[in-house]
Amino acid sequence: MTGARTAATAGLIGCKTCHLLCRVTVPVQGRRAPYCPRCGALLRRRKENSLARTWALIIAAGLLYLPANLIPITRSTSLGSVHEDTIMSGVIYFVKTGSWFVALVIFVASILVPLLKLIILTFLLISVQRGWKWRPRDRALLYRITEGIGRWSMIDIFVITITVALVKLGALADIQAMPGGIFFGAVVVLTMLAAEAFDPRLIWDAMEENHD
Amino acid sequence: MTESNGNRPPDVAQAVVTRKKTFSIIWVVPLVALIIGGILAIKAVREKGPMVTISFKTADGLVAGKTKIKYKDVDVGEVRNIRISEDLSHVLVEAEIRPEGEKYLTEETLFWVVRARIAAGEVSGLGTLFSGAFIGIEPGRKGNSARRFEGLETPPILTTGQPGAQFSLTSERLGSLSVGSPVYFRQIKVGQVIEYDLDPGGDHINFTIFINAPHHLRVQKNTRFWNASGIDFTANAQGIKVNTESLVTVLEGGIAFDTPASLQEGGPPAKDQVFTLYPDRDSTHELTYSQKTYYLLHFTDSVRGLVPGAPVEFRGIKVGEVADIKLQFDRDKLEFLIPVLIFIEPERIQVMGQQVFDEKARLQVLVRRGLRAQLKTGNLVTGSSFVELDFHPDASPAEIVRNGDYPELPTIPPPFGEIAQSLSRILKKIEKLPLEEISRGLEDTLVRLNDNLDESRIMLGGINREVLPELTSAIREIESTMEEINASYGTDSKINYALGNTLTELGRAARAARVLADYLERHPEALIQGKGGPQP
Numbered sequence: 001m002t003g004a005r006t007a008a009t010a011g012l013i014g015c016k017t018c019h020l021l022c023r024v025t026v027p028v029q030g031r032r033a034p035y036c037p038r039c040g041a042l043l044r045r046r047k048e049n050s051l052a053r054t055w056a057l058i059i060a061a062g063l064l065y066l067p068a069n070l071i072p073i074t075r076s077t078s079l080g081s082v083h084e085d086t087i088m089s090g091v092i093y094f095v096k097t098g099s100w101f102v103a104l105v106i107f108v109a110s111i112l113v114p115l116l117k118l119i120i121l122t123f124l125l126i127s128v129q130r131g132w133k134w135r136p137r138d139r140a141l142l143y144r145i146t147e148g149i150g151r152w153s154m155i156d157i158f159v160i161t162i163t164v165a166l167v168k169l170g171a172l173a174d175i176q177a178m179p180g181g182i183f184f185g186a187v188v189v190l191t192m193l194a195a196e197a198f199d200p201r202l203i204w205d206a207m208e209e210n211h212d
Numbered sequence: 213m214t215e216s217n218g219n220r221p222p223d224v225a226q227a228v229v230t231r232k233k234t235f236s237i238i239w240v241v242p243l244v245a246l247i248i249g250g251i252l253a254i255k256a257v258r259e260k261g262p263m264v265t266i267s268f269k270t271a272d273g274l275v276a277g278k279t280k281i282k283y284k285d286v287d288v289g290e291v292r293n294i295r296i297s298e299d300l301s302h303v304l305v306e307a308e309i310r311p312e313g314e315k316y317l318t319e320e321t322l323f324w325v326v327r328a329r330i331a332a333g334e335v336s337g338l339g340t341l342f343s344g345a346f347i348g349i350e351p352g353r354k355g356n357s358a359r360r361f362e363g364l365e366t367p368p369i370l371t372t373g374q375p376g377a378q379f380s381l382t383s384e385r386l387g388s389l390s391v392g393s394p395v396y397f398r399q400i401k402v403g404q405v406i407e408y409d410l411d412p413g414g415d416h417i418n419f420t421i422f423i424n425a426p427h428h429l430r431v432q433k434n435t436r437f438w439n440a441s442g443i444d445f446t447a448n449a450q451g452i453k454v455n456t457e458s459l460v461t462v463l464e465g466g467i468a469f470d471t472p473a474s475l476q477e478g479g480p481p482a483k484d485q486v487f488t489l490y491p492d493r494d495s496t497h498e499l500t501y502s503q504k505t506y507y508l509l510h511f512t513d514s515v516r517g518l519v520p521g522a523p524v525e526f527r528g529i530k531v532g533e534v535a536d537i538k539l540q541f542d543r544d545k546l547e548f549l550i551p552v553l554i555f556i557e558p559e560r561i562q563v564m565g566q567q568v569f570d571e572k573a574r575l576q577v578l579v580r581r582g583l584r585a586q587l588k589t590g591n592l593v594t595g596s597s598f599v600e601l602d603f604h605p606d607a608s609p610a611e612i613v614r615n616g617d618y619p620e621l622p623t624i625p626p627p628f629g630e631i632a633q634s635l636s637r638i639l640k641k642i643e644k645l646p647l648e649e650i651s652r653g654l655e656d657t658l659v660r661l662n663d664n665l666d667e668s669r670i671m672l673g674g675i676n677r678e679v680l681p682e683l684t685s686a687i688r689e690i691e692s693t694m695e696e697i698n699a700s701y702g703t704d705s706k707i708n709y710a711l712g713n714t715l716t717e718l719g720r721a722a723r724a725a726r727v728l729a730d731y732l733e734r735h736p737e738a739l740i741q742g743k744g745g746p747q748p
Contacts, residue, residue, distance in 0.1 A: 049236055056238040060245035067252045082287075083278055183248075190241065197238075 006208065017041035047199035051125060057194035058121050064187045065114060071180035074160060078173045086180060087111060087156065110156040110184070113149055117191040120146045121198060131206040143200045150192040157185045261289065261311040266323045266347070268363040271303040273327055273345030281307055281323075281347045288313050288349060305363070307347065317359065320352030324364035366391065368406075375425035376403065379481070381467070382416050383489035387439045388465035395421050396440060396468040402427035405467065419489060421467060432471045433481045436496035437489045441465035455493075472496070504555040506535065508618040509585045509599065511550045513625055517589065517597035524554045524585075524599045532556035534599060553618065554585075554599055572612075575619065579612050581605065584624045 007014060013024050015036040022043055024034045034043040072084035085093065087110045094103035120142050127139060160181050167175040271294050273279075281289035289309040297304050309317060327345045348367060386408065395403035403423035411418055423431060467489065490496045515537060524532035536553040582605040590598045610622030701707045732738060
């Protein structure tokens, strides 16, 4: 990153879709935009409006994170006793009943990971906006982690859908999905989209601007 | 922000070509999230219902955050917190009620814990065996708003919204009745006991019962309620008879009612009418009356056989009872008094006519006309007595005396009292006889007689030895004399013949005397008037 040429400085853009390296000589103006000669995808030097999009999605996810954790995700009926569980009360239930492993999985996947994603993305956004040059490699690693683990948070949603479908024993036992699950799913999807909207190359841009 | 970079003359202002900064559509996403979050937050705040504190004796089966508050089996709230009161005597359950229930939280709102309850005749709340207890609520519709409640230990019998009517009963004993005890009409369960409590005075128990529609219409003014608890066991010459309303009543008691045919008027009961709960069916035939007028009687004779509860009769019809009997001693006059308190139940007497008297004046008039109380023996075997009221126009005049709390009715001595008095006089005389002296004298006489007999025996010995030989010779002389007499007064003698005639005459005379006596007996006036008139 120190002195090496980058595609941007060389006037080249890599196609995001088919990864063909294209040279863009005409300045991008108005509605005119470069397209990939091979696959026809829009060529962009950087993801368009990346920071704003990411911010918007992060804020939306952050807002929905609260109801996702406060509103019950399931209502289980067993022999007439009804009780509703939020994600955290489910974790506590498993801890109390001794299922440490299950509790850990749910806690990590459903509470820790979304929260981590929100925090990491917020941190990355701030760092990019401020043009920080602090440990770009580590930040890039953080981004990759965020991108990679995001989908695993959906494990909770899958568990809910499967148990709701399977546990249908009428009066004996019944599990119903509650709106908390929708919010939780929305949080996961929004953070994944946010991670997608963020352009990690912005991290390096800051380094280069300084270098110039 | 693309910037065009040209080499144009500086005199002409260069238009800066930029992409119009548009509001990025992506910001709609957080906006939507914000709106959703906001709506949820507002909803959560609005759904935050009032917190109530309910005190219970025990929190058995209650779990904070889990136990529901249910009305007609619909969740209307949830227990949030359970703690123990400061004086450790009970538990305080804090619960959140749904906001729509706020207006029903009044002083009259009832809370109770629903647990599995198995009692005779009733099994309820079995669902709670698996699901855990829940708190039942009966919304209050009247009264001031309240937030602190006293939880009931047993579920109340709920009657709101149930067609039927409540009735008040009063009884001297609780029997084996309890809340929830069934009420029967012709052995069909038509209601139940809602509540009972001791009268403030403590002398009877008030029941409130609920009778379901349409059976509540069967309760008339003259309906009798009786305690149907237990078994009615009768043994007589016809055999043994066991009678009971139902097996449930044997176990947990019950009330039955019926409207017997009687002279009393029927019709729908008054709103505040209090019915008497009779101890058993038989006693319903015997009316009890709420209205009692007390009178005091003073008897001078023995009141033996008179006990509280003995009847007071007017010409043989029971009109009241003896309430109390006392023995008083007047220290000033050195006299014993036996005041007897009786009560008369005026409702027993059917009143006719229009004239209105006040009670005191009416009684005064009656006493002037000779109304007196008298002690009478009701049963000669047991000696039980009763008080008889009747008119004795020839009794010595008396007035009603108001002495202390009660008016005093004049009394007259019992009808047998006079006979008894004379009897006792005779007995007293007999008592006065010197029986001991008499017997002592008799004894002396006997001893003396004995001595005399001894003497005579000695004398007889002497006679035997000395007199007998002479006697033999004397007898021989008598024999010869008798022979001579026989000759002169024998069967064929003159004397004998004359004697026979005389005796015949005597017989005739005797017959005539008898005829006269008979006549005199029939016509004693003949002694005075003579045997004048011809025989009828």
